Structure formats: C-alpha cells, structure tokens
Amino acid sequence: MQDYRIVFEKRGRVKYISHLDLNRCMLRAVRRSGLPAWYTEGFHPHMYLMFPLALSLGAESTCEVMDIRLTQEVPPEEILARLNPALPEGLKAYEVREPKNVTQDIGSAEYEVTLVGEDLAAKWDAFLSQEQILIEKKTKKGMKELDIKPKITVTDVSEADGALHLTLRLPAGNEGNINVSVVTDAFAKFAETGVLVRKVLRTKIFCLDGAVFF
Amino acid sequence: MLKDKIEAHLLEVQRPSRYSGGEVGQVMKDKSKVDVRFAFCFPDIYDVGMSHLGMKILYSLINERENYWCERVFAPWEDMEEIMRREDIPLYALESLDPVKDFDFIGFTLQYEMSYTCILNMLDLAGVPILQKDRGEAIAPIVCAGGPCCCNPEPLCDFFDLFILGEGEEVNLELMDLYKDMRDAGSTRSEFLRAAAKIPGIYVPSLYDVAYNEDGTVCSVTPKDGAPAVVQKRVMTDMDKSYYPDNVVVPFIEVVHDRVSVEVLRGCIRGCRFCQAGFLYRPFREKSAETIVRQGIALCEHSGYDELSLSSLSTSDHSQIEGVLDGLLDYTADRHINLSLPSLRIDNFSESVLEKITTVRKSGLTFAPEAGTQRLRDVINKNVTEDEVMRTCSIAFQGGYTQVKLYFMMGLPTETDEDIVGIADLAQKVVNLFYDTPERPKGKLQVSISTATFVPKPFTPFEFEPQTEKAEIIRKQQVLRAAIKSKKIKASMHISDVSQMEAVLARGDRRLGAVLYDVWKDGGHLDAWDDFFVAERWYAAFEKNGLDPAFYANRKRSYDEVMPWDHLDYMVSKKFLIHENEKAHAEQTTPPCRDFCGGCGANQCLGRACFPKKEA
Structure with missing residues (x-):
C-alpha cells in the first residue's frame, strides 16, 4: 500500500463540473488508467480517493490536489503517464509526490x-x-x-x-x-x-x- | 464567438456541465476535413438523453467514418432556455459548440410521444423553420427522425423532411452517403428527398397525400413522385456482426442511467399484447455470449464505469444467459464492477441466475405482472402465473431481498373491478409469503404497487382498442385503494391528462400537426415533464383546430379501418394483429415464439424461422 498526492490543473470548460462530479470523474479516470487502486474493505468497497480542498464550481486552478492509495509502489512518472491519457480535456496531472501535509x-x-x-x-x-x-x-x-x-x-x-x-x-x-x-x-x-x-x-x-x- | 457567449452565462444555470461538453469519450474532429455533419438531437434534457443507448450506438457508428461527424444536442432546461432566448444563443451541439442550424442533418430520436413539442421548441431554438414547407430548396439542413415512435410519425409530418424506420445502423450511413453525393452535385432539397425515398426504410411524408372520410377516419394514403406505396422498416439480421461501440461519452454529472450497457438481444419472444416494443423490434435476434462478454469488457475498460448493465426487452430470455453471466462475472467480480440486469422476467428467473446477481449487490426486486388476475393476464398475454410470482418472491426473500415492486396497468381491455381488486390481492399474497418464509431477512418489508394508465399503441394487437377515460380510471383507483389492507403495501397511482395525450399522439394522424404547433406556440416546451405539462393548453389547441382528443384516444377502431400508419410496414402483419386481438377477447394466450411460431411475419427479413423447429 502506498499513498500518493497528485497535483493537477483544472482549466477550461471542465471548470463547470462540481466537486462531486470531479470526484466521480477522477474515480473513472483512475479505473481507465489501470493504476492499481486500493479499495476499502467491507460491504461496499470503494476506491480510496481524497480531495483535501474542494474548488468551487466555475473556478479554474493550477494547483488542485488529490490523494490516492495504490496497492503497490508505482514510480511517479508512471502514475502521470497512465493517468493523464485517461483524463478529460482540461484536467492535467503534473506532479506526484508523497503527501506531507494533511487536510x-x-x-x-x-x-x-x-x-x-x-x-x-x-x-x-x-x-x-x-x-x-x-x-x-x-x-x-x-x-x-x-x-x-x-x-x-x-x-x-x-x-x-x-x-x-x-x-x-x-x-x-x-x-x-x-x-x-x-x-x-x-x-x-x-x-x-x-x-x-x-x-x-x-x-x-x-x-x-x-x-x-x- | 458562440463559445464565449455560452460560457458567459453557464454559472447562472443548474448543472452547467449539461451545456459545456468536453466529456471523456466525446469525438472531436477537424471541421475542415469533415464532409457531412450530423446533429443527433435528443428531445429531452441531457440527463435523460445521455442515458439513451440508441444514441450511443449511432453516435459512434457515424463517427467511425472519418469524413462524417456526429455531435450531440439536448434540450435545455428552462433556466438555460431563458438565457438562450434572452442572449440570442442558438441551439448548439456539445462537441464543437457550433449552431445546429449549420449542420447537414438535424436528426431527432422519437422515444416518447410527449417529447414532440420539445422537438418543435428545439427547432425554434436552433433558428430552423419549424414547418417543413418553409425550409426552401437549399438542401441543408435535413430535419429527420428515427426511433420507435416513427412507427406512426403522422402527427409530426408537418415538421420533418424524412423519417427513418427501424434500426439505423445501415440506413443512416446510406442516407448520409446519398446526401453527400447529391449536395456535391448541387441538388435541391426536394430532389434529395425524392431520391432518399427510394432507400428502403426512408419515409418522406411530403410525398404522400392523405384523404379523410367524413367521419374523420383516414380514407387513403397516396404516394406520389415515385415514392413507394409501403415503406418497410430496416432490420439488422446478424447481431454478432452488427456495429456496437466499444466506448461511450462519459458524462460528468449523474445521468438517469449512469452506467455502460451491452445490448444482449433485440426483439422479444413474449408477445405481450399491450407492448409496442415487443412487436416493433421483432424478430428476436440475440448476440452470442462471446460477443456480449467481449463488448461488455471493452466498454468497462474504455469508460471506467463501475456498473455494467445488460440491456434488452427481456434479458433472461437469452438462450445462453448463464454463460453470459459467468463470462461477465469472471471479469467484473474482482474489479469492483456492479453487473445489473434490469429486464428479468419472473417465470424463468432461475435460482442460479438470482444467486449470480446477488453476489454483486442487493437491491429491490421489480416485477411487472401488469394485471391483477390470471384472466386478465391471459387477455394481455402476459404469460406469468401467480405461482411464478410467488416462487420468485420466495427465492428472492430467501436471498435477502426485502423490497418488492409490482407494476400494473389500469384500463386494460376487458378489465373489471374484480381484476382491480386482484392487484391488491396479489400484493397481499406477497406480504403473507414474506412472513411465511422462515429464512426471511431481517429488514423491513415493503411491497410497492405502481399503476399506470394503459395507452393503446400502433402495431400491437390492442391498436384497435379504446383507452379508458380519466373519470373511470379515477374510480378504479378508488376501488384499488379500498382493497388494500396491509400497511406493508404502498400504492402509487397518479392521474393526469398525460396518458390521454399520449394515446392521442400515438395513434394520431396528420391533422394533429396543427395541435402540436399551437401547444408549442402557447408555451409547451417540455411536456414530457409533468411539471411543465399543462392540460388546458392541449385542450385549447384541440378546440381551436376543431379536433376531439376522444376521437383519437377513446374510440374503438374496426378491423377494417385504415390506420394512419397503414402505409408503414414493421414486418408484423395486420392480419396477425387482428388474430391476436380476437384471441385476447377470447381470453386465449399465445405461447412465446421460442415454443411456437405464431406467424407474425417478422421473420421475413431473416429468410428462415426465428427458432429451429422443436422436436415433436
């Protein structure tokens, strides 16, 4: 298990999607990317995906942060290479690091x-x-x-x-x-x-x- | 630029991403390299339209052709419409954000009669003349429609250049190819329409003259300019070879059916006499288990969805359903993908199938007995017995289900109060069964009954039947309410004038074009939504045009009456429909196609029997 903090941009018409929709969009993107996402145990397992700070609908950003837990270590450049092609127009991940600060x-x-x-x-x-x-x-x-x-x-x-x-x-x-x-x-x-x-x-x-x- | 104009106001509306496009899976092309542009219009809002399977198939199919570009268009919700009208934003397509009026084809899908006024409104928002006769001789845009309601498009004839009957996978491209050649050769709209009418499956209404009898019924429909006397629907004969997309546009917002679906079969072997889809989509054709599994996996992989649904009129009638489920569950189980089977039938819902789907996620069970007594179920040929309902509920209760939904219709032909009380009785028996099940789950039982008013539809054995009038439906609802004794039974019945209007439009003729126009003019923009449906508006439009809704909805037709749609051929013969109607009144059932061929005629496109003959 390994946690990663992914920093991404949200630019252009993707600014019209709400925080909840962004969350769902990222879940699907991670699934499409084939990254080994970790799922919670229990009756309804869900992917561990966390956004420390929501962005209002209509705002763009160059510094959005998403935390994800993977079942194994994956090199940051590989995470970017797999995630970016799976993202919609306007969302672009540009940095992956180990999370230091908390929400x-x-x-x-x-x-x-x-x-x-x-x-x-x-x-x-x-x-x-x-x-x-x-x-x-x-x-x-x-x-x-x-x-x-x-x-x-x-x-x-x-x-x-x-x-x-x-x-x-x-x-x-x-x-x-x-x-x-x-x-x-x-x-x-x-x-x-x-x-x-x-x-x-x-x-x-x-x-x-x-x-x-x- | 239109894009800036749109964006300047998007934050003023609910769910702005309905209008912004940019979703994963949308197809973008370089306009300068595209020969023909097709605006696929769904006459309802994004949330509804993005759930529609047919659009996904045809969108991808057209876009496979490098030089054709299909884009999506939906109706705006009222907040966005107000802004569009105020700011002069024309209806636009979501991919390019270009105005719809600049497209070569403006193609609507006709899924539901009550969406007709929305079509008029969308044409108006697009800035395209609403009436076909006002569009002039320039070839573009061609306003066309496909989908189930094209089986009787007569009320819409004033507004459309052409209709596409049946399945669109081949004919849509044939139509676009013809268009490209004729446009490049400088042809006019009417030249193109005359040529298009020669493509099998294309119905050009302006090439037919309709004459009426003194009593208001249709006397004759006469083709002109070389148009065929009868237009037959198109059918894909081999589902394994038929185009199916391996990716879809993935919406940002949660839409009504937020999942990927694989179509497992087309047609239906059941022959329920009220069900239009069951006749329109004949003959029965299924995909092989391998094809279904392959397509399902591809869709999950490409879309990232965590729910896959098997789509058809009756999924459990697939001859290899267990193989399909095994193949898909092998893939979905350890990938956290939920497999859903929305159209299961009670009678062949086996224990092992139930076990397979319960391994994924438990929710409520939904059954549609449609009628409360065996007698009436025989009349409508819903071949489901009370024993089967009980057996399946018993399996379901043992399997942990605590919610059962039962769907019924009211106002069915030959229905009596005994049949209505039978609805309550059946629900009560389900309640009793739950408490008699020793291994019943701990949760709270709820049996929901939902009733809808029966709407007779073309190309069904009940196309001759009158619809029950509203006052009588209200009385029947009171009978049902009085018959319900248990607090575990929740009945939801609602009454409105929508059912009557639906019945009017379903079996209407060309004179209704004026009514639709007036309803739209008077503000009817989203009549498929109860909140926006104003009955008075419709009655006023009928009055103004000297027409009576009851003539269309509540009148019994004789077998020899010329129906407004008699020049359209959906491969099921009228003789068969009459025979089935007679059997209904004799309370006789017709077995499923797989057991016995009733001779409806739909197999003509296959050139063989739908099913191999059973050994005697």
Missing part, C-alpha cells in the same frame, strides 16, 4: 480574479477602504452578519485590457473557508453597477503556518 493543515489559498465592469479600480479601492465589509452568512441558526474585511488579503491589483486583475488570498480549509464568490458578490453589491467575473483561478494552497501546502 487539517490547510489555512488559505491564493486566487487570480479578473473582473469586468465600469470604473472598477476606483470602486475596488473604495470597497476595501470601508471600515467593515459585512456579508450575510447562512448558519445553522439562520442568517448571520459577518465582517470579511480582515479575511481578505490583496497581494496584487492591476488594470489591463479594460479589466481589473486581482490577486487575493482568502481563508481556506475546514475552518472558516471563504469562497471567491463571497468577495465578488459583496463587491458587486457595493459597486452597484454590473460586475462580471471573467476568471477565477486558484494558484496556491497554503498551510495555517503560511508554508505552501505540500
């Missing part, structure tokens, strides 16, 4: 976001200079107000081709995950004019201690 280590993720709309750069500045950025959050006890301002880290802002390009770092993982759409929805509400989200691309996953998730 619980995940603390944040970085995204490149492209927004289109009128006069967005100025509006974005105004949006961020609010004292608080309050959003409505659904909890078990009903709707709750939450200030997301302290949770947003903007590492880059630029304007090009009539679009606003942002690099955002947002909390991710089991504790207090914030989706990019929460921020863009709040901004759209603030901006009042239409804000079109043209691209959301996850580029990095970080641990709670700030190190890159490995």
Whole structure:
C-alpha cells in the first residue's frame, strides 16, 4: 500500500463540473488508467480517493490536489503517464509526490480574479477602504452578519485590457473557508453597477503556518 | 464567438456541465476535413438523453467514418432556455459548440410521444423553420427522425423532411452517403428527398397525400413522385456482426442511467399484447455470449464505469444467459464492477441466475405482472402465473431481498373491478409469503404497487382498442385503494391528462400537426415533464383546430379501418394483429415464439424461422 498526492490543473470548460462530479470523474479516470487502486474493505468497497480542498464550481486552478492509495509502489512518472491519457480535456496531472501535509493543515489559498465592469479600480479601492465589509452568512441558526474585511488579503491589483486583475488570498480549509464568490458578490453589491467575473483561478494552497501546502 | 457567449452565462444555470461538453469519450474532429455533419438531437434534457443507448450506438457508428461527424444536442432546461432566448444563443451541439442550424442533418430520436413539442421548441431554438414547407430548396439542413415512435410519425409530418424506420445502423450511413453525393452535385432539397425515398426504410411524408372520410377516419394514403406505396422498416439480421461501440461519452454529472450497457438481444419472444416494443423490434435476434462478454469488457475498460448493465426487452430470455453471466462475472467480480440486469422476467428467473446477481449487490426486486388476475393476464398475454410470482418472491426473500415492486396497468381491455381488486390481492399474497418464509431477512418489508394508465399503441394487437377515460380510471383507483389492507403495501397511482395525450399522439394522424404547433406556440416546451405539462393548453389547441382528443384516444377502431400508419410496414402483419386481438377477447394466450411460431411475419427479413423447429 502506498499513498500518493497528485497535483493537477483544472482549466477550461471542465471548470463547470462540481466537486462531486470531479470526484466521480477522477474515480473513472483512475479505473481507465489501470493504476492499481486500493479499495476499502467491507460491504461496499470503494476506491480510496481524497480531495483535501474542494474548488468551487466555475473556478479554474493550477494547483488542485488529490490523494490516492495504490496497492503497490508505482514510480511517479508512471502514475502521470497512465493517468493523464485517461483524463478529460482540461484536467492535467503534473506532479506526484508523497503527501506531507494533511487536510487539517490547510489555512488559505491564493486566487487570480479578473473582473469586468465600469470604473472598477476606483470602486475596488473604495470597497476595501470601508471600515467593515459585512456579508450575510447562512448558519445553522439562520442568517448571520459577518465582517470579511480582515479575511481578505490583496497581494496584487492591476488594470489591463479594460479589466481589473486581482490577486487575493482568502481563508481556506475546514475552518472558516471563504469562497471567491463571497468577495465578488459583496463587491458587486457595493459597486452597484454590473460586475462580471471573467476568471477565477486558484494558484496556491497554503498551510495555517503560511508554508505552501505540500 | 458562440463559445464565449455560452460560457458567459453557464454559472447562472443548474448543472452547467449539461451545456459545456468536453466529456471523456466525446469525438472531436477537424471541421475542415469533415464532409457531412450530423446533429443527433435528443428531445429531452441531457440527463435523460445521455442515458439513451440508441444514441450511443449511432453516435459512434457515424463517427467511425472519418469524413462524417456526429455531435450531440439536448434540450435545455428552462433556466438555460431563458438565457438562450434572452442572449440570442442558438441551439448548439456539445462537441464543437457550433449552431445546429449549420449542420447537414438535424436528426431527432422519437422515444416518447410527449417529447414532440420539445422537438418543435428545439427547432425554434436552433433558428430552423419549424414547418417543413418553409425550409426552401437549399438542401441543408435535413430535419429527420428515427426511433420507435416513427412507427406512426403522422402527427409530426408537418415538421420533418424524412423519417427513418427501424434500426439505423445501415440506413443512416446510406442516407448520409446519398446526401453527400447529391449536395456535391448541387441538388435541391426536394430532389434529395425524392431520391432518399427510394432507400428502403426512408419515409418522406411530403410525398404522400392523405384523404379523410367524413367521419374523420383516414380514407387513403397516396404516394406520389415515385415514392413507394409501403415503406418497410430496416432490420439488422446478424447481431454478432452488427456495429456496437466499444466506448461511450462519459458524462460528468449523474445521468438517469449512469452506467455502460451491452445490448444482449433485440426483439422479444413474449408477445405481450399491450407492448409496442415487443412487436416493433421483432424478430428476436440475440448476440452470442462471446460477443456480449467481449463488448461488455471493452466498454468497462474504455469508460471506467463501475456498473455494467445488460440491456434488452427481456434479458433472461437469452438462450445462453448463464454463460453470459459467468463470462461477465469472471471479469467484473474482482474489479469492483456492479453487473445489473434490469429486464428479468419472473417465470424463468432461475435460482442460479438470482444467486449470480446477488453476489454483486442487493437491491429491490421489480416485477411487472401488469394485471391483477390470471384472466386478465391471459387477455394481455402476459404469460406469468401467480405461482411464478410467488416462487420468485420466495427465492428472492430467501436471498435477502426485502423490497418488492409490482407494476400494473389500469384500463386494460376487458378489465373489471374484480381484476382491480386482484392487484391488491396479489400484493397481499406477497406480504403473507414474506412472513411465511422462515429464512426471511431481517429488514423491513415493503411491497410497492405502481399503476399506470394503459395507452393503446400502433402495431400491437390492442391498436384497435379504446383507452379508458380519466373519470373511470379515477374510480378504479378508488376501488384499488379500498382493497388494500396491509400497511406493508404502498400504492402509487397518479392521474393526469398525460396518458390521454399520449394515446392521442400515438395513434394520431396528420391533422394533429396543427395541435402540436399551437401547444408549442402557447408555451409547451417540455411536456414530457409533468411539471411543465399543462392540460388546458392541449385542450385549447384541440378546440381551436376543431379536433376531439376522444376521437383519437377513446374510440374503438374496426378491423377494417385504415390506420394512419397503414402505409408503414414493421414486418408484423395486420392480419396477425387482428388474430391476436380476437384471441385476447377470447381470453386465449399465445405461447412465446421460442415454443411456437405464431406467424407474425417478422421473420421475413431473416429468410428462415426465428427458432429451429422443436422436436415433436
């Protein structure tokens, strides 16, 4: 038995598949690849396949992570060579390693976001200079107000081709995950004019201690 | 670009990957190297259409030809349709994302009468003139259809250039070959249609004039411009040599039948008199066990699916079913693949077959006795006895099953209240049997009864029969409810006007084209979905066109009436259907084809008897 962490891209029209669908898609891809997947024992055996951090529907990524358990050791380059031809257009595995961090280590993720709309750069500045950025959050006890301002880290802002390009770092993982759409929805509400989200691309996953998730 | 326009809105709809394409197994080609493009349209949403076996076969078959490209098209759900209409996104094919109107062929599959309005809506979304007569003389696009409902396509004649009768494996390519030659030679649409009508199996409705009697029945159907007087369906005579794909498009989302299937046989030996498929798909032809096992393994290997299903009208009638199961179980067992057999019959459901399938996964058992008493089962020729139901349930209970589903029809010819009460009695006997089984499993027993309203269909011995009216069905349902005593029996019966409309369209004539058009115009886009079916819309359209649904649905036809589909030949003779109808009313059964040849005529395509004569 050997665990592997596979890092893959999710680009293009495959961004329209949900996390659950991605899971099923990967199960089938592994079956097609002929890799010696390990199955759980018990009444309904299933393949041991784990995704430490889900990606929202509509977002692309260059750094998705999937853990798989194989019944025997397989060289990383062979895993890539067998898995990639079995993947649909837009999914591409590019690195295989032994998992070091665990899901619980995940603390944040970085995204490149492209927004289109009128006069967005100025509006974005105004949006961020609010004292608080309050959003409505659904909890078990009903709707709750939450200030997301302290949770947003903007590492880059630029304007090009009539679009606003942002690099955002947002909390991710089991504790207090914030989706990019929460921020863009709040901004759209603030901006009042239409804000079109043209691209959301996850580029990095970080641990709670700030190190890159490995 | 259309692609950008589509993508700009995909996150606004449910399950966007219904509309994005890009699945594993889809066939992509270089447009510039393709001669003929075929848009295979399924008149329902992706989730339903992607479950359809015929589409998988024909999609791969056409795409095997390097210079032909077949792509998939489905109806949008209402959320996507709204966006498409608002943003001027025409109906497009999932592979290339190119507009359907630019294709050479727009081919629909007719699986269900209630999908007809959806076809009109899809043509409209595509920007193709809905009425055939408005399409002009440019040869493309040719709007055509195949599938079981083509056995009476008359209500759709206003909208289609041609229909393909029977099995499409050969004729589809013949049609595309002819098209390519004639288009390259600069032919017009009507020239092409006249030539296409000469291909066996191709029915070009505009080449036939229909005259009606004063009472509204059909008087005559007259061919013109050299079209044949009778169009006969196409049949593949050797299932082992018939094309079958070794891969399929694997959807991202969970679709209705989310598995690969191997077709094990075509046709049916049973002759249930209500069952249209049982007559349309004759003669009985099976694949060899080796072919089935080979095709099943290839599909699993290429698709990565963990469920393989054996598909046919009655899988347990395969002469080598145990060999098939052994061969497949050898492969599936240690690969975590579930083998499912959806169409097993009660009477030949042997203990060893049950054992084989229970080695994989236990779920509920489903039986379709169809009628509550032996008398009525004899009338409909459902050759299943109560003893057989009990014997199989007994095996099943011992094998660990705790859920039994029983399917019945209501409104069958000659049905009385005694037959309705018989449904409850049969379910009660199954309940009693469970508690009388010493080795019964621990789980909770549930016996579900589900009843559907009988819809008489063309090319069955009941094509002459009136459909029972809604008020009477409601009364019968009350009789059934009152007869159910056990809390272990759950009855699901629903009533709607859909069954009547289905009956109207199934045996309708060309005058219904105007009704379909008006229903669509009035907003009928997805009538196959109960939530979108609005009965008033249909009744208003009938009223407007001076037609009476009861004339089509609830009227008894005489044996000598000219049926709207009499110029179409599905190889089962009308004489045979009449004989079977007479036997039904005499409560006489007809044995399965394997035991005794009833002489339906379908073996004409084989040039031999379907089964070797049994030793006396």
